[in-house]
Amino acid sequence: MTTVICPYCFDRAPASRLPYRCLMMATGVRGGTPCDAEPDDVWAGFMGPSVPPSRRLRGPVFAAPRTLAALRGSATRQPCPGCGVASSVRVCRRCHSDFPSEYCDQDSRIIALVGAKASGKSTYVSVLVNELRGRVGREYNISLPAMGDETQRRDREMAEDLYERLQLPDTTRPAAMGFNDPLLYRLSVPRRGRYARSSRHTTLVFFDAAGEDLKSAEAMARYTQYLAAADGIILLVDPLQMGSVRDSGATADGPPLPAVETSPQQIAADLAAQLRSHGRSVSRGRVTTPMAVAVTKTDALRSLLGAHSPLLRNATHAGGEQDDDDRLAVHEELRSLLSDWDSGVLCRQLENDFAELSYFGLSALGAPPPADAPADAPKSGPQPLRVEDPLLWLLGRRGLIQVRKSRPASRDRAERADA
Ligand SMILES: Nc1nc2c(ncn2[C@@H]2O[C@H](COP(=O)(O)OP(=O)(O)OP(=O)(O)O)[C@@H](O)[C@H]2O)c(=O)[nH]1
Ligand SMILES: [Mg+2]
Ligand SMILES: [Zn+2]
Ligand SMILES: [Zn+2]
Known part of the structure; x- marks a missing residue:
């Protein structure tokens, strides 16, 4: 049904x-x-x-x-x-x-996109949709048409602004000024094995909240229905908000640093409280809605990363599968970076509140906006890195795409015992 x-x-x-x-x-x-x-x-x-x-x-x-x-x-x-x-x-x-x-005609999956003002949510959606249709779509044979006149119109506008006019999105207007409709897409993924000739369809509902509306628990209440209905949450964290990144001088060549906004731990705590009070299931005190925590704008962090950091390249998606080892390498890298930046405050907060958590690092633009035109995309257009990872993880957890897991730990242990 x-x-x-x-x-x-x-x-x-x-x-x-x-x-x-x-x-x-x-x-x-x-x-x-x-x-x-x-x-x-x-x-x-x-x-x-x-x-x-x-x-x-x-x-x-x-x-x-x-x-x-x-x-x-x-x-x-x-x-x-x-x-x-x-x-x-x-x-x-x-x-x-x-x-x-x-x-x-198909089940709906709601993906909520949250993050402080200017953390990069709207830029991210626009680039994500484009990548899911292009590079990533080809690997998985995904198709992602926009559904309904309104999404089709906004989808065209988003693509023209960012890819043709090279303009970054405006600040998303707060809900008090009229609710922003979600973006509706029909995701089709080919089935494998016995049903290989057919496709599986899912409606993806992306809801791009205004950062303005997430700065206090009170303002967030407007989004309660939507957050409580979410099958997965992508929390975008802007590294340029972290004190030690700002002080590091890593971004000296780019545009001026953004104004200080609500901290991600504040948003995470308010989010967990909202979900708990709206009856989202809880396991040992932690909310079970899968939570992808994605550090954005990693292009601005190059000087802080090691030469072999997995954040410097895209995942391969070979054979139309998400590589779980690669995801875990990114997860560990981000967990350690985040912990360095704020002595682990954000990670501890998230790990106490959410039972299913994975850290990601991405750049929608691939380079900072030009220093003299901060409202524009880089001259060469967006050259994204790892934007697809958080969504693919959420889809993989629902069995909507294939995930290649490394050998089960138990088998590893057994083999070592044999040797
Ligand atoms: N360096 C870098 N900057 C980025 C990137 N993506 C976005 N930005 C910067 O972040 C600013 C805000 O991006 P938006 O996508 O509008 O952020 P938002 O989270 O939708 O903001 P609100 O709608 O106000 O909540 C942009 O104007 C850019 O200056 C990126 O991939 N790299
Ligand atoms: Mg926005
Ligand atoms: Zn009638
Ligand atoms: Zn309704």
Whole structure:
């Protein structure tokens, strides 16, 4: 059974239970009269006062029939009880938002992107999507089309700004100024083995929060629904916020250092508190939502890394598999760097709060923005490093991509005993 999570209000429902919206088409079979628009108070209530009265009039919503075909999910169109014309538009039963076509055909996975203001979230999403379609997509045979008109429009805009105009994203506006819709993508990955000719589809919902909204527990409460619904969280940590990195002079050639923002340990602590209070499962006091902690802007850290640091190159993805040894090498490298920078405060905080944790290091741009034009991408365009790793780890944990694990520790021990 397919479970659909509304990307707007995060209500979780079996796909077969979702109501339909009549499209009010003029080809009505019963006497040829189409349905009239009627006020959708549920939707208007959810959207708030910004929606003008004329836009509140919409096609009537009707319940899904409880026939066997509908319950099995094999009936994708249903006749409207008012006009008899079939509709395929599904809506959320709680907020009545329309879902893009195909949204309800597969399970949804919500990936929450959090991090302080200017930690690099919006730049990261734009580059990540581009890499998943290009270099990384080729290795895994992934396809990632944007779903729905709104995501398609924003997806095009993000790519044009960053890759054609070489402009970095603007600061993301806080939720108080109107909620930012999440980005919806349909991720298709080929199956392996017996089902090798088919693909597995998942809806990926990326929610790029405004750093502004994460600076206090109070402001974060606006995002509670979304954080509580997340299947995985990517916490971006800006190394240029760390006192010892700022003092090290490592970034002397780049643009001026950014203003000091909320500390990542503060965001992590508030996040864990939110998740606990919203009933996310907890194991021995730690939240079980998988947490990928990614240090961004590693291009600015080159002088602090050893010549063989795994952060200086991309993972190989040979054979369409994520290499777990490589991930662990990055994890160890970051854990030790982070611990050097703040005597382990952030790692201790995270490890006390989250049961499933992996550290990553990435650079969306591959080089600092030009010193004389800090709102631009480097002249050569983004040359990203390791942007895909955190998401692939989250997907791998759900069995959505293949992960190559090193030999199980128990077998290693047994072999050593034999020798
Ligand atoms: N050196 C370096 N700087 C980066 C990189 N990515 C982003 N930046 C810098 O960080 C700034 C903020 O990036 P955004 O992506 O807008 O950050 P954000 O987290 O979305 O910020 P808010 O929307 O305000 O929360 C950019 O303007 C760049 O100056 C990178 O890969 N390397
Ligand atoms: Mg942003
Ligand atoms: Zn909804
Ligand atoms: Zn109708």
